[in-house]
Amino acid sequence: MDRENLRKDYIQLIASAREYVEQQLQLGITELESEPEQDSPYADFDLPALTADAEGCTKCPLHETRTNVVFGVGDPNADLMFIGEAPGADEDRQGEPFVGRAGQLLTQIIESGMKLKRSEVYIANILKCRPPGNRNPEPNEIETCSPYLVRQIELIQPKVIVALGSFAAQMLLGTKIGITKLRGEFHPCNVPGLRVLPHKKPPVIMPTFHPAYLLRNPNAKREVWEDIQTVMGFLAQA
Ligand code: SF4
Numbered sequence: 001m002d003r004e005n006l007r008k009d010y011i012q013l014i015a016s017a018r019e020y021v022e023q024q025l026q027l028g029i030t031e032l033e034s035e036p037e038q039d040s041p042y043a044d045f046d047l048p049a050l051t052a053d054a055e056g057c058t059k060c061p062l063h064e065t066r067t068n069v070v071f072g073v074g075d076p077n078a079d080l081m082f083i084g085e086a087p088g089a090d091e092d093r094q095g096e097p098f099v100g101r102a103g104q105l106l107t108q109i110i111e112s113g114m115k116l117k118r119s120e121v122y123i124a125n126i127l128k129c130r131p132p133g134n135r136n137p138e139p140n141e142i143e144t145c146s147p148y149l150v151r152q153i154e155l156i157q158p159k160v161i162v163a164l165g166s167f168a169a170q171m172l173l174g175t176k177i178g179i180t181k182l183r184g185e186f187h188p189c190n191v192p193g194l195r196v197l198p199h200k201k202p203p204v205i206m207p208t209f210h211p212a213y214l215l216r217n218p219n220a221k222r223e224v225w226e227d228i229q230t231v232m233g234f235l236a237q238a
Pocket residue numbers: 054057058059060061062063069127128129141144145
């Protein structure tokens with residue numbers, strides 16, 4: 001390699017490092033993670049074994065009130081994954097994520113907007129059991145349940161994750177910044193302990209509004225559509 005190419009590579013490397021640091025600072029991350037990574041209890045599980053384990057899970061009190069564990073649905077090799085916060089009443093009844101009114105809107109975004117089949121993407125939530133009365137997930141519930149999602153992401157290895165709403169975005173990005181500020185651009189995934197195969201890149205995260213929010217605020221559909229178009233552009237080139 002001649003000196004000119006080396007110089008170009010060096011400048012590109014510095015620009016990438018700078019962009020990464022700026023993204024981290026935007027997310028409020030000012031220190032490198034110093035704690036050693038914990039081995040996931042599910043590190044050797046495949047998708048069927050992980051599903052079976054979740055279906056018998058009693059690790060947090062949500063198991064007492066659930067009808068069904070809502071693990072996830074879709075193509076296990078999908079490039080695109082949607083992650084919400086938790087199942088609602090319809091999902092709890094049917095055992096499938098995003099099947100109620102908000103779910104129908106998500107399906108419409110996938111099928112009419114993106115021209116994909118719902119079965120071509122993978123859809124999951126952070127929590128696999130419904131919080132009673134659709135209350136917000138508690139931090140300890142997210143902490144207890146998230147190893148299932150982390151392993152799901154490891155197994156599916158999507159290129160892009162669309163984080164639906166604040167809870168999913170904040171968990172995947174390791175930040176407390178709200179969805180309004182996060183949405184509209186890609187962020188690097190910041191899930192502690194997430195392993196990526198050597199020949200794969202970690203997924204990028206596109207935060208956007210949760211479909212349930214869109215039902216209450218139809219004007220926000222325009223922003224979600226912009227975010228989805230950005231995702232489609234990325235996938236077309238990936
Ligand atoms: S929400 Fe998660 S951790 Fe809690 S019981 Fe259900 S599967 Fe287990």
